[in-house]
Amino acid sequence: MAFGITAKKQSKFHDWYTQVVINAELLDYYDIRGCFIMRPNGMRIWKCIRDYFDEKIGEMGVEEAYFPMLVTKENIEKEKNHLANFNPELAWITRCGETELDQPVAIRPTSETIIYPAMSKWLTIHRDLPMKINQWCSVLRWEVKSTLPFIRGREFLWQEGHTAYYGKKDAEEECREILEIYAHIYEKLLAIPVVRGIKSKNETFGGAEYTLTIEAFIPGTGKGVQAATSHHLGQNFAKMFEIKVQDDVKQERLVYQNCWGLTTRSIGIATMIHSDDTGFMCGPRVANxxxxxxxxxxxxxxxxxxxxxxxxxxxxxxxxxxxxxxxxxxxxxxxxxxxxxxxxxxxxxxxxxxxxxxxxxxxxxxxxxxxxxxxxxxxxxxxxxxxxxxxxMDQMHMNLYEKAKAERDLRTKQVDTFDELLAELNNKNVVLAPWCNNSECEDEIGERTTIRENDEVVTQGGKTLCIPFEKPSSAGKMCVNCNKCAETYVLIGRSY
Structure with a gap:
C-alpha cells in the first residue's frame, strides 16, 4: 500500500484525489463547506502562476489594482443578463449584529458590477484608453452544492482582468492574446495540454459577445474541465454602466471591453492529471x-x-x-x-x-x-x-506533458452519429462531433446523454466544451444529434 495514500487512482478516483491534496499538504478542510485552507505547498504553485502571469500582462501594460469585495444591490440590478447567471450564487449581508441593514450588500462572485462604475468615472476622453486593470482576490459562490477541493468551491482565489478599448479590433486582439498566456501557463508551467476554442452561445459568459476558453481533460474520470476563459464583452457592459469617452470631435462613444480570469482550479487540474498512487506530482517548474x-x-x-x-x-x-x-x-x-x-x-x-x-x-x-x-x-x-x-527537471516537464497529451489524444474520439457519441461518452472519452450550432439542439444533447435510474440522475449528460480553433472541416456533414446540416465540429464531454 502506498505511503499515506490508501485509495487507488484507477478504482476510487475522487477518494484518491482528496487523499492526495490533503496528505501532500496542498490544502486542508475548513469547518464551512466549500471553503478550504490553502497550505504553503499549494500557495507556492499559485505564486509561480501569479508571478508568470504578472510578468506577461505587465509587458502588455496591464496594471494591478484592488477593489472592495462588497457590491450593492443597485449595481447588480443594472446587469440583468449577469444577474441571471449569478443570482443563485450571491451571498448577501443583511444585518449587523441585531440590526437589519437598510441597504443589503452582496459578497462578490465576480467584480464587473464593482469595477465598471469606477471605470465609468475614470474614463472621459479617448486618450484615457486603453485602460487595463488586473486584480488578485477571492470570490464567493455560495450556493455551489457539490464541492471538490480546488475544482469546485464556494470561495476560491483567482485573478480577474478588466480592460477597456476605443476600438473593437484592439480589444479582440487582447482577448486572444490573454487566452494564449493562459494556455502557456498550463503547457509551460503545469505541463498540461489544453484545447483552445470558443464557447457555444449557451456556455458564453452572461453579457459577453463571446467567450474564448482553454479546456483540459482528466483521464481518471474521462471528464473535460474548463481551465481558463477570456471574454470579449463588446459594448454590452459599457451600455449598462455608461462607460463612454469623447472622441476627437467631442462625440461620446461607448468603449469596448474584455474580462478574463484564471483560478486555483489550475492546481486541482494538475493534481488530477499528474499525480499517482504514490502521492502528489506536478510540473517541476511550479513545485514548492x-x-x-x-x-x-x-x-x-x-x-x-x-x-x-x-x-x-x-x-x-x-x-x-x-x-x-x-x-x-x-x-x-x-x-x-x-x-x-x-x-x-x-x-x-x-x-x-x-x-x-x-x-x-x-x-x-x-x-x-x-x-x-x-x-x-x-x-x-x-x-x-x-x-x-x-x-x-526539463525532461520531467516534457515527460509529464507528453504523457498527458498522448492520453488526451487517445481519449478524444471523432464521431458522426449520436449512438457513437453516447458510446464514447460512456467509455469515459470526449468526442469531436459535427454540430448544427443550435442552442436547442445543444440542450437536447445534454438531455439525451443523461443517465437516470428511477428518475434520479446517476450520470450527468454531455455538454459542449468548446468549438476548437483547430478542427476538421464540417462540409457535407450532418449534425450528430438533429441531422440538420452541420455548421462546425464541437468538442463534447461530461465535465466538472
Missing part, C-alpha cells in the same frame, strides 16, 4: 520544493566527525543549487530512516531527490532519483550538478 537532499548511511556506528562532514557536503550541494534559484531543502530530521524520507518526499511531490552517502561524498557525486521515473536512479557529478538538475 524542487530538490530534496537526503543523507544516507548514517548509523550509530558512524563517528560524529564523519556525519558532520557528510552534512557539510549536503549543505555545499544545497548552496550550489540555491545560487541558481533552484528551490532546495536538506532533510536532516533525526529519528527517521532514509527510506521513510524517500516515501514522504515522493508523497509530497518533490520532483528531484538527491541521495548523498559517504561513498558519494568521496566521489564528489550525488545519486539522483526523479519523481516521475519511479525507482530509476543515476549518479551525477557535483561539478556539473546545476546543469544536470536543470536538465532533469
Amino acid at each position: 520544493i524542487q530538490v530534496v537532499i537526503i543523507l544516507c548511511g548514517i548509523t550509530s556506528k558512524k563517528e560524529e566527525e564523519e556525519v558532520s562532514k557528510l552534512k557539510k557536503y549536503a549543505y555545499f550541494v544545497e548552496e550550489k543549487l540555491k545560487e541558481h534559484k533552484i528551490r532546495v531543502h536538506v532533510d536532516i530530521k533525526e529519528g527517521q530512516t532514509a527510506g521513510f524520507k524517500f516515501n514522504h518526499w515522493e508523497l509530497m511531490g518533490v520532483p528531484i531527490r538527491l541521495e548523498i552517502g559517504f561513498r558519494d561524498m568521496e566521489k564528489n557525486e550525488v545519486c539522483c532519483a526523479r519523481r516521475d521515473l519511479g525507482k530509476n536512479r543515476k549518479q551525477l557529478k557535483v561539478d556539473n550538478l546545476v546543469k544536470e538538475v536543470q536538465a532533469e
